[in-house]
Amino acid sequence: MTVVTRFAPSPTGHLHIGGARTALFSWLYARRQGGRFILRVEDTDRERSTDEYVQAILEGMAWLGLEHDDGPYYQTQRFDRYRQIIERMLAEGTAYRCYCSRERLDALRAEQMVAKEKPRYDGLCRDRQDPPPEGVSPVVRFRNPTDGQVVFEDLVRGPIAFDNAELDDLIIARSDGTPTYNFTVVVDDADMGVTHVIRGDDHINNTPRQINLLRAISVTPPAYAHVPMILGADGQRLSKRHGAVSVLQYRDDGYLPEALLNYLVRLGWSHGDQEIFSRQEMIDLFDLAAVHRAPSTFNPDKLLWLNQHYLKTEDPGYVAGHLQPHLAALGVDPDAGPDLAEVVRALRERSKTLVEMAEGARFFFAEHVAYDEKAVAKHLGEEGRRALGAAQAALTDLTEWTIEAIHGVIETVAASGGWKMGQVAQPLRVAVSGTAVSPPIDQTLQLLGRTVSLARIEAALRHGQS
Incomplete structure (x- = not known):
């Protein structure tokens, strides 16, 4: 028997966390069993269903990488x-x-x-x-x-x-001839050969009705698996009042799909004490028998921790692809600066979300630096300018623009001027980034390149001068 599972959302709202977990469990079970995964849009509620929500569901599934083998089918096309x-x-x-x-x-x-x-x-x-x-x-x-x-x-x-x-x-x-939910579900599951229905436990009361309907049309009922609900921190069922529960909202808030999938798979399922799962590990290990019966509590801090983990460990080129829309939202052209994957590599240790990373990356691609005047006042006073001028002279003479060579110059300037490393690095950092926060200054200068770095140092030395 070929295992066939399905995810059947109603397009009366966005794809939310609970639905995404149901889709993930159904997708994983089909993949683990070498079966097929069907996407079906249950759009018979014409008053509340909209094309906008249909597209949001499809977009959310695509972003998560939960590709379907059949469909999407639309119930309104099956009347x-x-x-x-x-x-x-x-x-x-x-x-x-x-x-x-x-x-x-x-x-x-x-x-x-x-x-x-x-x-x-x-x-x-x-x-x-x-x-x-x-x-x-x-x-x-x-x-x-x-x-x-x-x-x-x-x-x-x-x-x-x-x-x-x-x-x-x-x-x-109904009296106008339109079919009702429990009936359309039964006909669809029968026609599409669904063997396993994985869904939320709020559907348990529908199951005996659907089984009787299936038997009435001479179809063997599928196997059913009802997964427990997801609760907010207050112990109530997860809803909009608990914050961003739409899948696409998490995308827009700077989360990687891998982080959200990893978090969702652990909401009600476990494999020993393992916390981090690659997509293939999820497929290889997922088992309905290991799904918990008790409700799970949504923990946004745990999701944020996972997101930071994936920002650090995923291929920088892959992360760069997800970073681009966030840069575009800031009006930043990533082609107007250093290689974006290298910028990701520089920023990933200090970024929890792609939104944070995009903000931290802005100065790499800016035509002109926007100065934080508090940072200027603290690090570009008389002594800071003297250190910055000394660094400018030494960097201008640098023949090899590498991280190691730049680091050596900063060390030499600090030693010759009687400064600590930070007393040279911080004026440089404010000069090239506009703020007192950036990746390591040698890495930052190397990414910006000689021409841009020296131009920004020159501009910083002129900044505030009459």
Whole structure:
């Protein structure tokens, strides 16, 4: 049997952390088993679904690198298929038309609530023999079994059972003919050969209904794995109030996809005490049996730590590719300066996000340095200018513009002038970067190059002079 999993988001919002984790677990299981991963867009809620959200979901999946083997499929393009199955079920007696008015159903629900009964349809139209009322567009209901149990082996939670008597005859088509969620999911999973459904545990109550529907259309139900919810630090279900929960927001905030994937895989799954996983390690090690039953708590500090780790350890050229959009957002042209991968190499030890790295990289590509006047006042006073002038003279005579040679010049200037290294390095740093913070000054000068470095030192010596 070929394993087939699916991720089926509704485009009523952006791709958020919970959905991304579900997609990741489904993708990993398919990859680990040598199977197929389907992307399906459940867009039947036409009032809330938008093309903007569809594109955001596709963009988020692409950024994470969770490529699908089939799809994306769109439920709104499959209405003919849904109608076909509904007509078949009506003919076979596994579904029936219900003419009950909204007023009757509301009154029924109110009575059940007063009696402290579980609200459910009472089956009035289930075996109705009298002629249907005129002028009423009926809904279509599934004829759910009335006895026995639905029992399934959840791959995370173990055996789960529901009494059929607790499941009412759910609506599978509205009065306007549009199909409902539980019905479309069942038809799609059946038609697409889905073998394993991995989703959040908020869907557990849908599972017995979907299993009964699948059996009614003579399809063997897939295996189900319901993963626990993700909580915020306050113990409540993760939501917008906990901060940036959209995948694309993390991208825009300067996170690498590897960091977010690594963090998500550890939200509810573990492999011993291992914290850092490459993409291939995730595929090789992921097992549904190791998914935890208890909810996980989202920790933004841990995610930030992982992001810093990947900024330090990923190939600088790869990081540079992700850095470019952040530089563009600052109006910086990375072609107007040193090799961007080398700038990444210089900045990665001190950057937690790509946004921080882009800010730190600005001066490398600027036509003119923007001075931090506090840094100027502290490091380019009379003594600082004297040290900077001495460094300028020595650097002008330097024949080999390498990190080692530049470092040697700074050491020599400091020794000959009776200064500490920092008393020469800091004026240089302010001169070429505008601030008192930069990568090591020898590395910074080497990246900027001789011409730019000497021009900025000259400009700094003139700065503030009448």
